[in-house]
Amino acid sequence: MYIKKFGLWMVFFFLYSMLSPIFTSAHAYITKATPAENEILPKAPSIVSIEFDERIQSSSFASLIVMDASGKRVDLKNAHINKENPRMMEAGVKSNIPDGAYSIHWKVISADGHPIQGVIPFHIGTAGENSNASQAHTTGYIPKLDMLIERGLLYTGFSLYIGVIFFNLIIRKSDNRQSTKVQSRSRIILWLSLLGVSLSLLFNLPLQTKINADVSWSKAFQLSLLRETLELPGFGHIWVIQMILVALLSVATYVAIKRGSFTSWKAWVIPVMLVVGLLITKAFIGHAAASKYKEIAIPMDFLHLFAASLWLGGLLGIAFLLPVDHAGAEHDKRDWSLYWDAIRRFSPWAMAAVSIIFFTGLVTSTFFVPTITSLFETNYGKILFAKIILFVVMGILGIVHFVKGKLRRKKGIGATVGVEWSIGIIVMVLAAFLTNLPTPPIPATGPFHETRQLDNGNQLTLSISPNAVGMNTFDVELKDKNGQPVTDIEQLTLTVSSLDMEMGKETFRVPAVSTGRFQTKGMYLNMTGQWTIKVHGLATSLDSFDIDFRSMVGSRQ
Known part of the structure; x- marks a missing residue:
């Protein structure tokens, strides 16, 4: 019963988020x-x-x-x-x-x-x-195989590194049955993960150059083009910081391993801080950094990636580190209690990570997906929808593992943990693809038409067509209490201003086309989003009035 209510509440929240006008594009339009x-x-x-x-x-x-x-x-x-x-x-x-x-x-x-x-x-x-x-x-730019390889290396590396540290510090810390084989495997995986992250970042420089210059791979290594990429204030500066952090992380990992304890926070606090720093830098390259709500979008992007890495990393430790304790035993005679103990200790962390992933994903979707139909009509929306479906599958597998851990079954965990981890890597790669796809523009919203009553009882109707970025027709009609055209308006002006970006105000005069009706055309609405339109009128008696309208301006189809 509670699960059904929770599910219905989440569906409502998702629909509300999709329909709420908090949208901001990331690519330039x-x-x-x-x-x-x-x-x-x-x-x-x-x-x-x-x-x-x-x-x-x-x-x-x-x-x-x-x-x-x-x-x-x-x-x-x-x-x-x-x-x-x-x-x-x-x-x-x-x-x-x-x-x-x-x-x-x-x-x-x-x-x-x-x-x-x-x-x-x-x-x-x-x-x-x-x-x-x-x-x-x-x-x-539409992501291709080269980006799939680069992002796969990067996010698998993050997941491996965080997984090994988390497994040894949290999941196995209360287990006194330490294994030199587990520590040996941990060292190997740590270095492989660092190698993957390093290769990914090195590969990312010519890849970004290839994308920016629109050249082949044979020309992407030209020093002049690489230098131009490094001079980009967004990518170039962050890339240099990332390479410094990877170098420091390699040194810190070597020192921590030399100290000989994988269960000591004191030994691993610096490597943990450095890998968190790397994850933060990723949030500064992509849609979040370009959002006009970047103070919210960047932390959400970081938390999303960190929670996903923690979830997948914990699964990694359970699936690939614990089995070495039983390498000499027959499969059916192994002591599977170690696995279920680990799953039980991991479950609260996994549920917290899933909650963070779900929440940050919802918040981010309100920034970059303007409507539910965008999920099915744009490349960005389709990949986001695929990511949501895979996330649901991962959640189901997580529940299965949690229930099995509670039941303390004697049989092995099977291949489902590995499947969950593999799906998680795919989800993270899809998330990486989203950072390079154009976000959907706000669709055409249709003509604006609204009637308001003035203080003196007259009715003022403002119409804007097509109510989209570019050329629009502005029509103002004034009628008295009896529905007759108002005849004493000397001058009428409109002042438009964007509520989403500080662009100043633009005021223009609307000439009369007939008694009580005023009309003009112009390119006064020059970006999608919410706009305020102030109507100012001056009567022949020198009395004046002001009234504000608010319109959501869409893009042209």
Whole structure:
């Protein structure tokens, strides 16, 4: 009964989280392009610019190129980030270029350190009116086999190292039947885990270079490209810190092993602190670091990874370290009580780790997944959904092991512990993939339409269509208590401001199109998220009114 109630509560909490407007994108998304997609210009622009919803990194990997229909460059090759607006990239265009179809080919490194690129078509002169419109598109990096290998080495290494330390300090500490074979196996696994982490981090530098520069592996080791990657403020600085921490961890591990005791906190406190430091650095490279809620997202990301490593590490110790105590015994004659004692001691820690994983996963999902449909319609959502399913399978296996530990069965633990650990590694690799996939944008929310009553009893209706990033139509209608158009409005202005990012306020006048109705068009909503729209009216009697509306602005489909 209690399990059913708990399950229903968790489902409700998950649905509430998915529907709550706390979303923030991690990869950069275009909020405004000049020229806009398929815009027809009467003459050639002197400058083209693209503005994003977050700060973009200054790097030689970034580019902004303008091409004509034949593929010839017509920009001045001076692409740069605007000094006054770090979210905008711009470039000059050659003068006197002929009428015709053109396209802006852009590539930037977003705040989370991941590259994203795309194309925006536009036209110059009347010739473009008879041309077939092209569709703008944006693409990001899709993880491949090389990243699977790199992340698999890294997270398996973390799991192995934490698992051995946790097993010896916590699970076996109360067991006086120490085994030199267990200690020998622990030493081997510790060094193998450090080797895996080191190889992964070394491999990560040319891998990130390959991704950023969009080159083959044969060119990813060029010193100039590697140097440019290291100069990136996000990835480069963190990578150097990681290599220093791995070197210190190797020395600290050697010293701790020389001291000869795997059950002494005093011997292993420094290695534990260093491996925790490595896990923290991982949280500073990825979506969490780029989130506008990074003060919450980064700790959640670290706790998620640490709890997963602890859970998998504990399973590792039980499945692969304990069996060496019975290597000389026949399988059916082994004393399996050691296993079940270990499982019993591990169970509270496992349940705590599962709770942390579940909670941090829910919190993170509210930042990066705007709706439930995003779980099934985007690559990010599909991998997240697969991760959730595998996590549920791991939880079921954990319950099975907990029940078996309570029953103290004499038979062996079987292969299920190894299966649980293997699934856990897959889950962690999927989590690593998520850090390199574009997060789903807020979908189109549909037109905004709301009516409010003023202090004098008049009714004011504000409509915004399509209520999406880019060009919108703003329509204001005023009626009196009898439903008749208000005739004494001298001037009407709107002031828009984002609630998700400090971008200042923009005020614009809305001219009258008929009695009691005002309308204008403009690109005043330039990023997804929550916006405040203040309507200010001035009557011919010099009386004025102010009223605020709040709208959730989505992206264009």
